[in-house]
Amino acid sequence: MNFMLFLTLMLFALLAPFAGYAGESTVNIIYTGSINGELEPCGCSPKTDFGGLARLSGHLSALRDELDPYILIDAGNFTAKDTPQGRLKAEAVLKSYNIMKYDAVAFVSNEKGFSPEFLVPLIKDQAVPAVSDTPPFKQSILIDRKGFKVNISVNPDGYIEEGINVLLTGRPVSEAMTIKGWDVIITSSGDILEEPLKQDRTVILSGYPRGKKTGMITLAVTGEGSTGNFTHKWLSLGSDVEEDAKVRAVITEYDSKVAGLLKGPEKPAAGDTYMGTAGCSACHQTYEESWKKTRHATAFDSLVNAGKSNDPECIVCHSVGFGEKGGFFTLETTPELANVQCEECHGLDREHVEDFSRPMRPVTEKVCLKCHTGENSPDFDFPVYLKKILH
Ligand code: HEC
Numbered sequence: 221m222n223f224m225l226f227l228t229l230m231l232f233a234l235l236a237p238f239a240g241y242a243g244e245s246t247v248n249i250i251y252t253g254s255i256n257g258e259l260e261p262c263g264c265s266p267k268t269d270f271g272g273l274a275r276l277s278g279h280l281s282a283l284r285d286e287l288d289p290y291i292l293i294d295a296g297n298f299t300a301k302d303t304p305q306g307r308l309k310a311e312a313v314l315k316s317y318n319i320m321k322y323d324a325v326a327f328v329s330n331e332k333g334f335s336p337e338f339l340v341p342l343i344k345d346q347a348v349p350a351v352s353d354t355p356p357f358k359q360s361i362l363i364d365r366k367g368f369k370v371n372i373s374v375n376p377d378g379y380i381e382e383g384i385n386v387l388l389t390g391r392p393v394s395e396a397m398t399i400k401g402w403d404v405i406i407t408s409s410g411d412i413l414e415e416p417l418k419q420d421r422t423v424i425l426s427g428y429p430r431g432k433k434t435g436m437i438t439l440a441v442t443g444e445g446s447t448g449n450f451t452h453k454w455l456s457l458g459s460d461v462e463e464d465a466k467v468r469a470v471i472t473e474y475d476s477k478v479a480g481l482l483k484g485p486e487k488p489a490a491g492d493t494y495m496g497t498a499g500c501s502a503c504h505q506t507y508e509e510s511w512k513k514t515r516h517a518t519a520f521d522s523l524v525n526a527g528k529s530n531d532p533e534c535i536v537c538h539s540v541g542f543g544e545k546g547g548f549f550t551l552e553t554t555p556e557l558a559n560v561q562c563e564e565c566h567g568l569d570r571e572h573v574e575d576f577s578r579p580m581r582p583v584t585e586k587v588c589l590k591c592h593t594g595e596n597s598p599d600f601d602f603p604v605y606l607k608k609i610l611h
């Protein structure tokens with residue numbers, strides 16, 4: 221094809237959805253859902269290093285003019301579980317949403333799993349506009365964004381005649397497809413929809429689990445409301461996106477509060493059960509030498525460098541015996557049990573020391589998969605990885 225003709229066609233293809241007819245304009249809806257308390261990716265692998273609230277906020281600030289007018293929505297399940305760490309996450313998510321000025325946040329199943337005495341005042345303190353079928357929140361809110369009227373609701377019967385109707389729901393996509401009367405339905409069920417679904421005149425979207433991607437739908441609108449035409453894209457938040465310092469500060473504050481969780485009185489007695497590398501190497505020194513050349517031997521440094529050395533959710537895979545009697549607790553109390561040590565793979569068998577003829581458990585692929593999950597180690601391939609750690 222003639223190159224100029226090609227260029228012209230490309231340009232036309234790019235502009236076409238926005239060219240519009242007389243009286244038509246566009247509005248962007250940027251959406252998250254099913255974040256599940258994931259403030260940022262763990263950084264275990266570049267392949268899964270996407271998402272994170274500090275990046276999202278940075279991205280929105282950088283592109284504000286380009287994205288305007290936009291509405292920022294969370295379809296719910298932004299919290300994880302009501303545990304001490306889950307509460308700190310809920311607090312950090314809501315503080316970040318306040319900074320980003322979310323227009324609406326749905327309060328659905330995960331949120332309902334929290335004690336209302338904790339979560340409801342927090343939402344009010346952070347002035348995050350919540351919609352829920354549970355009081356004290358309203359079921360719907362009406363937003364006027366530069367003349368665009370947008371009705372955001374959790375009530376499947378709550379659509380209005382004029383304006384853009386957006387339903388937020390925790391229900392799965394299969395159920396969302398049976399709900400009528402809406403321009404847009406956004407679920408936070410955890411279902412993955414790589415592309416929007418169109419059912420009659422309704423566009424169905426699903427918040428990408430754990431915030432790995434943030435969605436944006438651009439709706440064509442006339443005076444009466446949505447025309448049904450739209451384009452959709454994912455904002456890809458990789459490590460190249462500049463973070464917002466204010467949200468980063470919220471996460472740093474969260475990290476230090478999480479560290480406080482490990483200062484409880486329940487510290488298990490160290491050395492009771494796990495003997496650690498030093499104990500094994502009394503008889504297996506050559507194995508210790510070769511283990512030291514593997515990345516398992518420095519796994520805890522990765523947490524220190526990431527500022528997460530006191531985060532139980534990270535420690536569990538970067539140390540030995542965390543959460544079990546006599547296992548790793550903190551770098552201060554049990555420094556000898558940091559890193560992925562012998563007993564993570566060979567198992568815990570103190571009697572082996574008295575009776576060498578007792579075989580240790582076989583090190584099968586299953587042992588590795590406790591830590592080498594699809595999310596944390598997407599390239600994991602047992603024979604390939606095994607070769608790298610043979611000692
Ligand atoms: C389910 C187990 C698991 C959890 C939980 C986990 N990690 Fe990891 N992490 C791994 C594995 C496995 C690797 C190695 C991945 C690979 O190279 O295939 C890794 C690698 C890393 C690396 C990369 C090191 C490098 O030099 O390339 C960093 C950084 C890291 N993790 C940080 C964290 C942080 C921070 C957390 C908590 C937010 C965390 N990890 C939670 C298993 C885990």
Ligand code: HEC
Pocket residue numbers: 497500501504507508511516560561562563564565566582583606609610611
């Ligand atoms: C990441 C998992 C892992 C870690 C950590 C690990 N090993 Fe191993 N180890 C293996 C695997 C896999 C083999 C090979 C076993 C096989 O072929 O059945 C092995 C083999 C051995 C053997 C020889 C077994 C035989 O049949 O001859 C000894 C001894 C041993 N490891 C000791 C240690 C000691 C001591 C440490 C800590 C310094 C350690 N290992 C850390 C996975 C691990």
Ligand code: HEC
Pocket residue numbers: 495496499500501502503504562563566569572573576577578579580581
């Ligand atoms: C007091 C000495 C001693 C200590 C301590 C010791 N081992 Fe052994 N281990 C032996 C001897 C001896 C054998 C059998 C001879 C051989 O294969 O080297 C053996 C065999 C093994 C084997 C291979 C045989 C099998 O049945 O699987 C593994 C794996 C192993 N030890 C792991 C460990 C680990 C992990 C630790 C630390 C938790 C440890 N050992 C602590 C002396 C010891």
Ligand code: HEC
Pocket residue numbers: 515516518519520522523536537538539560564565583584585587588589590591592602604605606607608609
């Ligand atoms: C207790 C959790 C845990 C277990 C069990 C575990 N690993 Fe790992 N592994 C890690 C972590 C964490 C890292 C990343 C270390 C770092 O921070 O650099 C890692 C890194 C590795 C790497 C380096 C990856 C690279 O690209 O260089 C290999 C290879 C590896 N593991 C193989 C294995 C194999 C094979 C097994 C099972 C026999 C196993 N691991 C069991 C946690 C674990």
